[in-house]
Amino acid sequence: MAAIVLERLTKFYGKSRGVLGLDLEVAEGEVFGFLGPNGAGKTTTIRTLLDLIRPSSGSARVLGHDSVKDSVAIRRRVGYLPGELSLWETMTTRQVLDHLGHLRGGVDNAYRDELLERLAVEPDRKIQDLSSGNRQKVGIIQAFMHQPELIILDEPTAGLDPLMQQVTYEVIEEAHLAGHTVFLSSHVLPEVERIARRVGIIRAGRLVEVETVEKLKERAVKLIEIRFGFPAPKAENLAGIPGLTDVHVSGDVAHLKVGGSMDPLVKALVPYEVLSIRTHETPLEEIFLELYRGGNDAA
Amino acid sequence: MLPETLSRTLRNRRRSLIGWAIATVLLVGLIVVSYVAIRGQESFQAMLEDYPDFVQQILGLSGGLSITSPAGYLNSQLFANTLPLIFLIFLIAFAVRETAGEESDGTLDLALSHPITRERFILEKFAGMTLAGAGLAVLSILTLVATGPLADMDVGLNEYAGATLSVFLIGLVFGTLALALAASTGSRGVALGVSSGVAVGMFVLWGLAPLISGLRGIDRLNPFYWGLAGPPITRGIQAGNLLLLVVIVVILAGAAVAGFRRRDLGT
DSSP states (O other): OOOEEEEEEEEEEEEEEEHHHHHHHEEETTTEEEEEESSHHHHHHHHHHHTOOOOOOHHHHHTTEEETTHHHHHTTEEEEEEOOOOOTTTTHHHHHHHHHHHHHHEEEEEEEHHHHTTTTTTTTGGGGGGGGGHHHHHHHHHHHOOOEEEEEEETTTTTTTHHHHHHHHHHHHHHHHOOEEEEESSOOOOHHHHHHHHHEEETTTTTEEEHHHHHHHHHEEEEEEEEOOOSSHHHHHHSSSSTTEEEEEETEEEEEESSSSSSSHHHHHTSSSSSEEEEEEEEEEHHHHHHHSSSSOOO | OHHHHHHHHHHHHHHHHHHHHHHHHHHHHHHTHHHHHHOOOOHHHHHHSOOOOHHHHTTTTTTOOOOHHHHHHHHIIEEEEEEEHHHHHHHHHHHHTTTHHHHHHHHHHTTTTTSSOHHHHHHHHHHHHHHHHHHHHHHHHHHHHHHHHHHTOOOHHHHHHHHHHHHHHHHHHHHHHHHHHHHOOOHHHHHHHHHHEEEEEEEHHHHTTTTTTTTHHGGGHHHHHHSSOOOOHOOOOHHHHHHHHHHHHHHHHHHHHHHHSSOOOOO
């Protein structure tokens, strides 16, 4: 069974656009990254899953339940970290976690205390005295402490120092290993590359891409530098090879870009003496930026 | 399941509740004790009798009540204006703070991402407001009973309780109206503005009623009529009137639930 199924999910706020016709399936046990620039509709989608807002049309099913009709059943099995986390200022961390635990019932305090320790949170300080990073940690703990089947995180590492980001990644990884599903939104690309197996990219309310991180990388354009022995081919000789673009030859060095398979290029190089080939993969960031900008929807 | 939201609400507001409790006890106590300065000043009563009906009604001295009598004094100084105002301010502020306030703070998102229905959430907020207000009412009654003898007042518990419960329920009607507006719109401004505006308007209409014959019937739509007519400080607990106010409160609480259930929550 899929953990999350969106069918033509559309949300308007009055006349302004939230999301438009989202179709998406997230498998159980998957770590899914939901990427997009600010205002693209990430938070709108997430808040719909929890029935904090209702679809204008289309539907969302979470763990087999309809997001509007069975919202309590969904929320019982989900952990959620809001994008703009607010906690009750006059309560201590322990009081907040106790309160949220009681709203659920049956929360295992051992795991909660382990998280408090690993994230180095002092439980008896009031929320109003905590830095934004420490508040965020409290948010992470409450999302994970009941070891839910589905964890929905809206920008989880916002405001965390690198050490605590690391701990957060580990906690996510452990949940994944335990067979739980993680759905996280982010605009921090290395983060998603690191923890998600598959990503959806949303731009201006529409899903423009759903793909595994590997496939995205494979499809990336590679920058290649070839050093030839004598004689080096002329630029015209290389330009005809399928998949090659931006060919520049200066002296015995050629710079070019290859999209997709390297095979045609390697075969074409057989007649020449090749001293070295260096390839630079386009960073994933470049691919995302391209998709964000909408310059290359088909990429 | 324990009423977690209710207990969290009361716990987080305990400092404000303690402040209101102290202020209520002091105010009621001071007003009662000050009666010794008015008692026997018949010239004062003679002056008030020359005032127009409208002023007498607003002052709680209609129907031949004398300000020099304990009941007349308490009605004019406490039950017809001061105490209703206290309950109105306290309950409206509580309702708005705990619903639309939590929404604009953003803590509502976190609370309602947990397995609690919206109905339950808003009803626990309603219960919190009602309990807190009832607490003030009980303190007010206790203060009256404790300080009344100091000022030689011969008013019984039934009258104290009837008068206090009546004005508490007037406050609760408008507090629940504020709750319904805040729950349905998420806007603090709308809830605060409309509910206090309606309360002030109704209070003025109650004062004008003896003046304008056309208002006689409409009077019966006014919560102030059901809470202040009698007045309860001479008649004691008027169960029918109180029950009617309770019914209005229940209807408004239902409206709060319905309004909160159907809408998108803000961040």
